[in-house]
Amino acid sequence: LSKRKRVSKKNKKSWRKHTDIQDVEKFLEEKIREERTGGAPSEKESSDLFYIDKSDIFETSKSKLNSMKCHSDLQIDTRVAPVIGYSGPRKKKKVPLRLCVDTTA
Secondary structure, three states: OOOOOOOOOOOHHHHHHHOOOHHHHHHHHHHHHHHHHOOOHHHOOHHHHOOOOOOOOOOOOHHHHHOOHHHHOOOOOOOOOOOOOOOOOOOOOOOOOOOOOOOOO
16 A cells, blocks of 8 residues: 555635545435435335236226227317318509609699
8 A cells, every 4th residue: 555645624625626535525425325215225215116007997898998089089089170272372463553643833
């Protein structure tokens, strides 16, 4: 092992620069990960980790299969009125240009 250098930790900047806090950060990182995941799985009981799903959501009826979203997009939508004959944009009528003639002169 090499000798540790003696460094002054008089200022806050030098204290932060020369202090080794990797072990503290590693410990805090492990604690945060355990909180996020709910703890170590080796310490929990199997009843906490697994459960038996007793619902019947996997038994789908034929009506649900026939009324899928992808099939309903192909059906005619009765809420929208059909478009009846589009003749294109209407043209404006040309108005003849009238000249104003001054008759007082």
